Amino acid sequence: xxxxxxxxxxxxxxxxxxxxxxxxxxxxxxxxxxxxxxxxxxxxxxxxxxxxxxxxxxxxxxxxxxxxxxxxxxxxxxxxxxxxxxxxxxxxxxxxxxxxxxxxxxxxxxxxxxxxxxxxxxxxxxxxxxxxxxxxxxxxxxxxxxxxxxxxxxxxxxxxxxxxxxxxxxxxxxxxxxxxxxxxxxxxxxxxxxxxxxxxxxxxxxxxxxxxxxxxxxxxxxxxxxxxxxxxxxxxxxxxxxxxxxxxxxxxxxxxxxxxxxxxxxxxxxxxxxxxx
Amino acid sequence: xxxxxxxxxxxxxxxxxxxxxxxxxxxxxxxxxxxxxxxxxxxxxxxxxxxxxxxxxxxxxxxxxxxxxxxxxxxxxxxxxxxxxxxxxxxxxxxxxxxxxxxxxxxxxxxxxxxxxxxxxxxxxxxxxxxxxxxxxxxxxxxxxxxxxxxxxxxxxxxxxxxxxxxxxxxxxxxxxxxxxxxxxxxxxxxxxxxxxxxxxxxxxxxxxxxxxxxxxxxxxxxxxxxxxxxxxxxxxxxxxxxxxxxxxxxxxxxxxxxxxxxxxxxxxxxxxxxxxxxxxxxxxxxxxxxxxxxxxxxxxxxxxx
Numbered sequence: 001x002x003x004x005x006x007x008x009x010x011x012x013x014x015x016x017x018x019x020x021x022x023x024x025x026x027x028x029x030x031x032x033x034x035x036x037x038x039x040x041x042x043x044x045x046x047x048x049x050x051x052x053x054x055x056x057x058x059x060x061x062x063x064x065x066x067x068x069x070x071x072x073x074x075x076x077x078x079x080x081x082x083x084x085x086x087x088x089x090x091x092x093x094x095x096x097x098x099x100x101x102x103x104x105x106x107x108x109x110x111x112x113x114x115x116x117x118x119x120x121x122x123x124x125x126x127x128x129x130x131x132x133x134x135x136x137x138x139x140x141x142x143x144x145x146x147x148x149x150x151x152x153x154x155x156x157x158x159x160x161x162x163x164x165x166x167x168x169x170x171x172x173x174x175x176x177x178x179x180x181x182x183x184x185x186x187x188x189x190x191x192x193x194x195x196x197x198x199x200x201x202x203x204x205x206x207x208x209x210x211x212x213x214x215x216x217x218x219x220x221x222x223x224x225x226x227x228x229x230x231x232x233x234x235x236x237x238x239x240x241x242x243x244x245x246x247x248x249x250x251x252x253x254x255x256x257x258x259x260x261x262x263x264x265x266x267x268x269x270x271x272x273x274x275x276x277x
Numbered sequence: 278x279x280x281x282x283x284x285x286x287x288x289x290x291x292x293x294x295x296x297x298x299x300x301x302x303x304x305x306x307x308x309x310x311x312x313x314x315x316x317x318x319x320x321x322x323x324x325x326x327x328x329x330x331x332x333x334x335x336x337x338x339x340x341x342x343x344x345x346x347x348x349x350x351x352x353x354x355x356x357x358x359x360x361x362x363x364x365x366x367x368x369x370x371x372x373x374x375x376x377x378x379x380x381x382x383x384x385x386x387x388x389x390x391x392x393x394x395x396x397x398x399x400x401x402x403x404x405x406x407x408x409x410x411x412x413x414x415x416x417x418x419x420x421x422x423x424x425x426x427x428x429x430x431x432x433x434x435x436x437x438x439x440x441x442x443x444x445x446x447x448x449x450x451x452x453x454x455x456x457x458x459x460x461x462x463x464x465x466x467x468x469x470x471x472x473x474x475x476x477x478x479x480x481x482x483x484x485x486x487x488x489x490x491x492x493x494x495x496x497x498x499x500x501x502x503x504x505x506x507x508x509x510x511x512x513x514x515x516x517x518x519x520x521x522x523x524x525x526x527x528x529x530x531x532x533x534x535x536x537x538x539x540x541x542x543x544x545x546x547x548x549x550x551x552x553x554x555x556x557x558x559x560x561x562x563x564x565x566x567x568x569x570x571x572x573x574x575x576x577x578x579x580x581x582x583x
Contacts, residue, residue: 116288117295120559122521125539129551132543133303209420213525216422217540229422236426236529239434246430250423258418 010266016259020252024075031069036224039064044242059244062234067248074226075252081138081221082207085145086200092146093153094189094196100154101161102184108158115151123148124213131219141220145207152199160192194271202264205257212253228253282571289567296559300552301345305338349556355549359542364549368535368557374444375527375534379519381450382457386515390462391501391508394469399496401474409466416463421522425456425529442531453530457522461515468511472504505576513569520558 005011023030033056042064048057058067100111127144134140164170165188173187214220215229223230228249235246316324329335336344348354354364397409432452433441440449476482477500485495523536531537535554542550 113288113291113295116292117299117559119517120292120296120562121299121555122517122524122558122562124521124524125536125555125558128524128540128543129303129555132546132551205418212420213422217525217528219543232423232426239426239430243430243434246423246426250420250426253420253423254418257420258414261414261418 007266007269009262010270013259013262013264013266016255017263020075020256020259021079024072024079027069027072027076031066031072033066033069035065035069035073035226037065044238044245046242047244047248050244058248059242061231061245062238062242067231067245070226070231071228071248071252074228074231074249075256077221077225078208078211078215078228078253079256081141081145081211082204084142085149085207085211086204088142088146089149089203090153090196090200093150094157094192096150097154097157097192098161098184098189101158102165102180102188111154111158115154118147118151123210127210127214128217128219131214136220136222138221141211141214144214145210148210149203149207152203153196156195156199157192160195161188164188164191198264198268198271201260201267205260205264208253208256208260212249285567285570289563292563293560296556296563297346297349298342300555301342304548304552305341354553354556357542357547357550359545359547359550364553367550368538368553371533371535371538372557374532375520375523375536378450378453378457378523378526378532378534379516381454382461382519382522383512383515385454385458386461386465387512389458390465391469393462393466395473395496395501397466397470398473398477399492406470409470413463413466416459416466419459421456421460422525422529424459425452425526428452428456429529444533449530453526453532456529457519457526460522461512461518464511464515465508468507469504472507473500476500476503506573509569509572509576513566516565517558517562520561 027035039060040063042056042060044062045053045056045060045064047059047067050059056066056068058071061067061070096111100108127148130144130147131140134144161184165183170183170187173183178187211220212227212229212232215227216233218230218233220229221227231249232246232253235242235244235249238245316328334341352365354368356362357364357367360367393409393412397406400406429441429452432439439451441452443449473496482495482500485499486492490499520536523532523534524540525536526532527534527536528540535558539551539554542548542554
């Protein structure tokens with residue numbers, strides 16, 4: 001922890017993330033208005049700093065819904081989807097990478113070719129194509145996001161396994177009669193955790209971007225459910241008379257992504273000096 | 278060298294077969310009857326059955342995949358439901374706009390990314406370095422759809438300096454290119470900085486300086502040249518980012534390219550067009566990265582594969 005504090009940027013990133021996550025989790029406590037119910041008498045009110053009322057601090061949207069409430073509730077959805085996707089991608093990637101590195105042979109060949117195929121598609125294009133087929137349920141969205149992310153873990157873990165399994169202590173464990181599974185779980189996996197954590201943190205940023213990109217295109221979380229990307233897309237039509245509609249959710253996305261990127265960079269410096277710039 | 282060439286060609290071919298298999302599988306799990314989409318509404322059931330048979334959809338899956346591969350190899354990607362024209366033609370007509378946008382973004386990426394990276398590395402620890410780092414972190418964190426909209430707000434709506442939608446001249450290229458280039462520029466700047474810092478600490482740089490070379494020659498001729506390989510690798514991989522980013526950028530700026538086409542096609546459930554764009558962009562990506570690998574041997578005489 002002390003070492004982490006020596007990386008001020010990582011701390012700033014972590015705090016940023018923590019603040020947004022806490023605010024989203026505490027949405028029902030912080031926002032008194034309904035994020036979904038329209039209120040046409042209050043359409044397009046400006047934020048308080050621009051002369052609006054204190055009832056809606058960040059103003060209201062084209063249907064009179066409180067932007068602050070929608071931002072917090074939308075954050076819940078975006079962050080939960082992105083976090084689940086990172087966990088799923090990480091789990092699948094680590095298992096596949098371990099299997100590929102330890103077992104080698106044909107399995108390894110197949111996995112690496114599948115990874116190549118996966119990487120050949122532009123992520124967002126693949127995502128919208130799949131979403132158009134499987135739909136926009138939360139489970140489908142998480143799977144699509146995770147599909148774009150597993151390769152990074154698999155390749156990293158595989159490479160780590162290939163290095164680690166040659167080391168003396170693994171050889172020693174084997175000589176003492178440890179089974180393959182025991183060697184992998186107790187001796188190899190713990191030594192791949194640092195890069196996994198680093199990838200996970202940076203990937204959270206990518207996932208938030210991808211999720212909001214999908215909702216921006218209308219292929220993510222469906223209205224009236226609030227989501228940052230969709231709020232941005234709705235705000236696009238009001239740029240000339242209510243520019244805050246598109247500005248506010250974009251700032252929220254940027255803050256989260258910035259936080260996760262800074263945290264990821266800091267963790268990399270801290271945990272994996274070899275990857276340091 | 279030849280063995281390496283053959284192995285890379287074989288790998289690329291294998292990847293493309295995987296790409297086609299993947300696209301084929303996605304398209305086969307789509308609910309709905311392709312024949313019904315092609316025929317006018319209210320067509321008799323017998324006509325639907327007949328067309329299904331003619332399209333080979335009654336055959337076992339592996340036979341269908343064979344038919345699919347053979348037609349793709351012939352350049353026949355099926356008929357676009359939306360445009361009632363061959364899907365490949367529809368896509369190829371839109372390709373130049375996307376390529377123009379991607380090239381312009383790539384140019385900005387190299388120009389600004391490399392310059393910022395050099396400046397940050399050479400003036401390490403100064404204000405330039407910090408400014409460069411902040412710019413790079415921002416470039417990586419701002420979602421391109423938001424950046425695009427903010428650029429429209431500033432330069433289109435408020436200042437009225439630049440057009441914000443369509444494609445009728447070079448000034449229409451400015452805002453979309455900046456939007457598309459921001460993310461890869463940040464990556465290139467960071468990589469240039471870190472590679473240069475590593476190289477500048479090496480002996481031959483000290484030798485160069487000791488024999489009286491000017492700083493400009495040391496950086497541009499000796500250090501930067503050795504940073505080209507990681508840079509080229511990164512740029513090759515960014516082709517995917519550019520093609521994918523084009524989907525969002527083109528939608529924002531109503532740019533008439535493949536990215537906007539694929540988004541529209543998905544809303545119309547025009548799957549032949551979707552499959553064509555997917556296969557085409559994957560092929561471009563694989564081809565360019567193969568080229569990058571081959572360029573290594575030209576750029577770095579030390580690399581002579583197998």
